[in-house]
Amino acid sequence: MKRVAVLDDDDRTALRERFGERARFDETLAPLTWWKIGGPADALVEVQNSDELAAVLQRVFKRRLPMFVLGSGSNLLVGDGGIRGIVVRLEGDFAALKVRADDDGVLIDAGGSASLPALCAQAASLGADGVDGLAGIPATVGGAVRMNAGTDREIGEFVRSVSVQTPARPDPHPIAVGWQYRQSSMPGDAIVAGVTMRFPFGDPATIRERLQARLVRRKATQPVAIPNSGSCFRNPDGDRAGRLIEAAGAKGWREGGAEVSGVHANFIVNTGSASARDVATLLARVRRAVAERFGVELQLEVHLVGEFSEAAPCRV
Ligand SMILES: Cc1cc2nc3c(=O)[nH]c(=O)nc-3n(C[C@H](O)[C@H](O)[C@H](O)COP(=O)(O)OP(=O)(O)OC[C@H]3O[C@@H](n4cnc5c(N)ncnc54)[C@H](O)[C@@H]3O)c2cc1C
Incomplete structure (x- = not known):
């Protein structure tokens, strides 16, 4: 190319x-x-x-x-x-992370590239109630804010302020952010420089236990040892993308070095030599199969960026 x-x-x-x-x-x-x-x-x-x-x-x-x-x-x-x-x-x-307790709960100042797993561990040890819902997401805080990352709890619930830098306004400035399922309302060219978050107090021992249980569950239900990018598609209303993909018979499908994981059907793994084209082709096949079988148009959760040799299935 x-x-x-x-x-x-x-x-x-x-x-x-x-x-x-x-x-x-x-x-x-x-x-x-x-x-x-x-x-x-x-x-x-x-x-x-x-x-x-x-x-x-x-x-x-x-x-x-x-x-x-x-x-x-x-x-x-x-x-x-x-x-x-x-x-x-x-x-x-930008990797700075300050986690402390005050009278009202656990307060966090995080830079845009602070580690979300480190934030979860430190906040849990102070009893931050709800932080276990963000456990095991291998994100930076900026990436998590952009994606409104989460599970049954989402990062947006706990964010109090976001500071961004943009090409038109390069100095750090606050921005109001709206939160939706796996996306935030920030303009595409806004870079998250820093975030403040607040969690209510819970019992530290219970929160740590819940966090640990989530990490153990991930190991059992996700292909953690093989390169992947988490869930490829968003869950459609009232259903789960993984369930639909599995029911469409796509588990184990391959394109080049890319494979629909046998452990979790909404994950695609790189078995060693996959190209972006392999993954994009597999994403398109899976999407088509689910649409034909169930009439559901799955939407991508992973962001496709840069230049592909062929038309990518859909983009963000
Ligand atoms: C094993 C595994 C498990 C996962 N589990 C979950 C899960 O349970 N829940 C969930 O929601 N996600 C999950 N994910 C997906 C992923 O971790 C999240 O979407 C995460 O928020 C991405 O953060 P990142 O820092 O890696 O961003 P990247 O992947 O690097 O980028 C994602 C998007 O965020 C933008 N971005 C990155 N940094 C910034 C910044 N500072 N300012 C503005 N925009 C920025 C990028 O430009 C891009 O558009 C999982 C992924 C893996 C590999």
């Missing part, structure tokens, strides 16, 4: 001068995704703080460059052709 980079020499020089080794060009993204799939980014830039992110965003705005923010890559199918423009990763200050 012919790849046309959108960065010019000035962009590359400016990024190299400002970020040194932390700006890498034509860098393969596969190792940074849970599926271990995906082609190169024109530029992959690691920013350590809000000023550095603002500098990247100013360039993005001025030059109208495409930009994408990568979290822990646990909900992404990156095309084999990679991502054009600048891919940003939040590091340094």
